[in-house]
Amino acid sequence: DLDKYNLTTTYSILGGLYNLTGEADKAIEYLNKSATCIYSSTQEFYYYVRLAQYYLLIEDNAQAWEYLKKAKDLSNSKKEVQKNLQEYDGVLKQYYIATKQYEKALEVQDHIISVYHPNDKSFIEDVLNRAAIYYEMGDLPQAARYYNEYYTLNDSAQISNENITAGEFAAMLGVERLNLEKSELQQQMQQRDLANKQRIIIFLIALLTLGFIIFYREHLLNGRLRISQKQLSEKNNELLRSQEELKYAKEQAEDGSRMKSEFIQNMSHEIRTPLNSIVGFSQILSSYFSDSDDTKEYAHIIEQNSTNLLQLVNDVLDLSYLDGEREIPAQTIADITGVCQTCIDQVRFKLKPDVQLIFTPERENFTMQTNPDRISQILMNLLQNAAKFTQEGSITLTYHIREEEKIILFSVTDTGIGIPADKQETVFERFTKLDSFVPGTGLGLSISRMIAEKMGGTLLVDSTYTAGCRFILTLPLKE
Incomplete structure (x- = not known):
């Protein structure tokens, strides 16, 4: 039941996935379908980027460069596209490696480090990517140096995690x-x-x-x-x-x-x-x-x-x-799409390299009387948990309005490790952690459920979803 506005995104994602699996015919089929229903500059930008990725797959580097230039020109002329350049930079780096322009590939890799994750754990993976580029260049001393730095940083991160666990x-x-x-x-x-x-x-x-x-x-x-x-x-x-x-x-x-x-x-x-x-x-x-x-x-x-x-x-x-509170006040008129987009922007830098963050609102603009700070707190807890336990695939945030029932449903779906069926209620207890080696206090989900209940709603795990984990937040619509 997808509407026309979001259909191009789904086709584009399918094309990108078939690029990753090496099925070129399927990839171009769905990318062509995506081109027929583009309704925004951001959708057009992603279409160009994934089409360039397709041509890199079939080793047509000249065509790949043409579509990368189109994507870059579009990002320069449209402000709304400029905040979604991470996937473009990744494909640009692949192009420079495929055409053996290793110095430019290193420059793009440095740009990715400085812009998207200068201080988070993804920096360790960026060091590993630099080592791989030097290896392709044949500069074995530099490759060895960055491989050694990668192992040193990885050991330091493990020690830091152990210290955090002891403190918790x-x-x-x-x-x-x-x-x-x-x-x-x-x-x-x-x-x-x-x-x-x-x-x-x-x-x-x-x-x-x-x-x-x-x-x-x-x-x-x-x-x-x-x-x-x-x-x-x-x-x-x-x-x-x-x-x-x-x-x-x-x-x-x-x-x-x-x-x-x-x-x-x-x-x-x-x-x-x-x-x-x-x-x-x-x-x-x-x-x-x-x-x-x-x-x-x-x-x-x-x-x-x-x-x-x-x-x-x-x-x-x-x-x-x-x-100590019986209920949480909800007297503010808030733009739900804007609240969700803010949460998406804040959690994007915490993603693993192979994870894609997707936001598919039911409406382009929707306002309601609620407490936007508390909704943002719940969604941030759910998105951060998804980013923490998802190594590859995607994390999707969406909402759905049920006018007849006077409720709004938020869902956060990931392709991570999931939660066993017998632990799906246990995770909402205080100080509960299914994996003691993962950083965290074990309070986020407990606090989120308390907030949802004190706002007249619910927070639960969708037991029917088995490809990862899906949390569903239900809140009443106030007139």
Whole structure:
């Protein structure tokens, strides 16, 4: 049920995939279909790039260069195309390698490093690509040097991941300690409630028994009746004292819960302030010692670990805030397509080299009353998780509006490792990580589901999708 506006994108992607599998006839068939339904400059740009990739496949380098020039001219004249040049640069590098223009291929590779992922993990793969180009040039000493640098950076990344995991585990222990203290306080409250209820039951039984005796022997026990009334008054006083003790215990428990929230918020603030300083100064060190590889690497490790710890503090603070809120306000009129596009732009630099990021909105413009910051927070968590666990293929963000049901459905679909069927609810529990070697706090999905529920919606895993993982976010449409 695709509409005409998005049909050219699907044909173009199919053509690109057949290029990758080496099926040239299929590739040109679908690229020709794509050309018949182009409706925007961006679609035309991708058509030229993938057609150039096709001609490189069949070794017609002259035609490939013609279409690369058309794509470049289009990007120079259309501003909306200029932010989607990563695939063009990759095909341009393939062209220079195919035509043995290795120096230009190296220049394009350096441009890819500086523009798309200068400081992220993809830089390691860029070093490996440089080594491969030098090997094709026959410059074996340079190829050996970059292969050696690749193995060194890869080892450093593994050590950094181990340090991050150790830090996350220490933070988890601290949160678990707070949960244990909360559990002990709740248990003490329950014991007090049980003791008070037992006293009340015993008192009521005694009161009924005493009343029956008084009624039965009233004419013989007038004197004793006054004594019984005095005892009854004492029992009433005892009951009042028990109620006051119960009220006091409840107030103590509420004070303890409030103190816990204030403690987490204050500590999070006190931790975030020095962490922000560490992150900022580590960035300055990284730029200042740019000529020293070792110093720059150490500064980068400090910055990365500090950023991860800062994210953990933010997640714990957000979790504490959400625990105390019944619902999340949604009073802002927001452009949903714009919110989604912003998330796509922010997560693009975290993709693996062989992963394509796709956004297919149902409508070009759609506004609704909601909380755009919270929607963006959920979508960013889902897209970052998809980028983390997808080594190749694609990640697709889309939304669908169901007017009759008054709901909007967002979906994030990837071709990654997926989630086992028996773990699809477990991933929403706090501090749950299916792969302990992958960086992360284990709080993102838990926080995302809490936000969705407090906005009147749901967040779940689509169990019918088996080619990777698909998360579905459902939110109400407010008039």
